[in-house]
Amino acid sequence: MREAGCDVRLGLPWKREAWAAFIPALCQHMKARNLDKNMYWGLIWDPGLDPALQPLLAELAPGVAWTRGSHNQRLTKTERAITSVYNIMPNSEHKGMGWKAAGIDLVNPRDNNSVHIAQSISLPYSYRILADRVITAGVNGFGRIGADFWEAYLDGMNVAPESNTEPVGMPVLFTQWPGPQGAESSARHEALIEGVQEAEARIFIEQALERGTLPKALAEKAGAVLAENARETAFMPRAGEYSSMNLHQNWQTRTRKLFAMAAEVGAAK
Numbered sequence: 001m002r003e004a005g006c007d008v009r010l011g012l013p014w015k016r017e018a019w020a021a022f023i024p025a026l027c028q029h030m031k032a033r034n035l036d037k038n039m040y041w042g043l044i045w046d047p048g049l050d051p052a053l054q055p056l057l058a059e060l061a062p063g064v065a066w067t068r069g070s071h072n073q074r075l076t077k078t079e080r081a082i083t084s085v086y087n088i089m090p091n092s093e094h095k096g097m098g099w100k101a102a103g104i105d106l107v108n109p110r111d112n113n114s115v116h117i118a119q120s121i122s123l124p125y126s127y128r129i130l131a132d133r134v135i136t137a138g139v140n141g142f143g144r145i146g147a148d149f150w151e152a153y154l155d156g157m158n159v160a161p162e163s164n165t166e167p168v169g170m171p172v173l174f175t176q177w178p179g180p181q182g183a184e185s186s187a188r189h190e191a192l193i194e195g196v197q198e199a200e201a202r203i204f205i206e207q208a209l210e211r212g213t214l215p216k217a218l219a220e221k222a223g224a225v226l227a228e229n230a231r232e233t234a235f236m237p238r239a240g241e242y243s244s245m246n247l248h249q250n251w252q253t254r255t256r257k258l259f260a261m262a263a264e265v266g267a268a269k
Contacts, residue, residue, distance in 0.1 A: 016056065019056060019057070019060060020060060023057065023060040023061050024060065024061075026061075027039070027061050027064075039061070039064045040064065040065055040066060040067045040080070040081050041054075041057055041064060041065070041066045041067070042066045042067030042068060042079075042081070043067050043068070043069055044066065044067070044068050044069075044070075045068070045069055045070060046070050046071055046072075054066065054078055058078075065078060065079065065080035065081065065103070066078050066079045066080070066081075067079065067080075067081040067082065067104075068081075068082045068083075069082070069083045069108070069143070069144070070082065070083070070084055070085075071084070071085045071086055072084065072085070072086045072087045073087075074087060074088075074105075075101075075102060075103045075105055080102075080103035080104065081103060081104035081106075082103070082104070082105060082106060083106040083107070083108040083142075083143040083144055084106070084107065084108060085108045085110055085112065085113050085114075086112070086113070086114050087114065088107060088113075088114050088115050088137055088138070088139060096135070096136045096137070096138060096206075096230075097135070097138070097206050097210070098134060098135040098136070098137065098138050098139045098140045098141075099135065099140055099203045099206070099207070100140075101138060101139055101140040104140070104141070105139040105140050105141070106134075106139060106140070106141045106142055106143040107134045107137070107139055107141070107142045107143070108142070108143055108144045109130055109134075109142055109144075109145060109173065110144065110173065111239075113238065114238075115133055115134060115137045115139075115238070116129070116130050116133040116134065116238050117238045117239035118130055118145065118173055118188075119173070119239060122188075122239060123248070124187045124188045124190075124191035125191060125248045125251070126188075126239070127175065127188040127189075127191045127192040127195060128191040128192065128194055128195040128198075128251075129195055129233050129236070130142055130145075130192065130195055131192070131195045131196045131198065131199035132195060132198055132199045132202060132229075132230075132233065133233070135199050135202060135203065136202075136230050136234075144173060145173040145175065145192075146173070146174070146175050146176065146189075146192075147174065147175075147176050147183065148173060148174070175188050175189035175192055176189055198255060198258060198259075201258050201259055201261075201262040202226060202229070202258065204262050204265065204266070205222050205225075205226060205258075205261060205262055205265050206226065208222070208265045208268075209222060209223060214265065214268055215268065218264065218265070218268055221261070221264075222261055222264075222265055225257055225258065225261040226258075226261075228254075228257070229254055229257070229258055232250070232254055233254075236248070
């Protein structure tokens with residue numbers, strides 16, 4: 001494409017001039033609101049960008065990384081905040097302790113995810129173990145779950161008659177429902193919250209072990225509790241359908257052990 005005798009692809013002088021005027025103003029705007037440390041460029045899905053864009057913006061705003069929501073993306077020097085469906089293998093190249101992962105490294109727990117699957121037929125317990133599973137798989141969170149494209153949901157996920165496409169977003173991962181006064185919780189949402197709390201307890205214990213300040217006997221006991229907790233959930237199917245309901249037994253005992261261990265570690269600090 002050509003405009004006024006000039007190639008309009010990024011990277012040419014007139015285009016650089018436009019970006020050079022906009023980017024510093026944007027950065028200053030974000031800095032005035034104390035948001036400059038939280039800036040990212042994106043969101044980009046599987047397709048790549050114009051090859052001139054990333055180096056140009058890196059030159060104009062050093063330190064501002066990109067986001068990417070992709071099927072098979074991993075963190076790179078450029079993409080520092082990602083969600084990925086595949087290419088995250090639990091208990092293989094990852095060594096757990098996802099809180100140590102650099103950047104924002106998130107699992108997208110949609111169908112065929114390699115770590116965990118949360119879908120419309122999943123039991124609430126599938127949402128409960130989600131946070132712990134992603135942490136033990138070596139990533140530090142999950143994304144595209146909760147209220148993704150909430151406005152479209154409130155509109156009934158309608159699709160224009162002339163359109164032959166599916167509604168946007170991932171409605172199978174909603175955990176909230178529209179009510180008279182706004183969003184309302186659900187069983188899966190409450191289970192998700194409890195699971196996040198358990199993951200925080202795991203992180204608390206792992207960080208204490210990482211510091212190496214616990215007495216030897218307590219450190220061994222804490223490590224054994226974490227290992228047992230992971231072992232007793234790792235065998236569960238990635239997608240917890242109703243057929244796996246009987247596998248969820250004994251979760252109360254497991255939870256009590258985890259939180260009791262966190263309390264014991266806290267008391268020893």
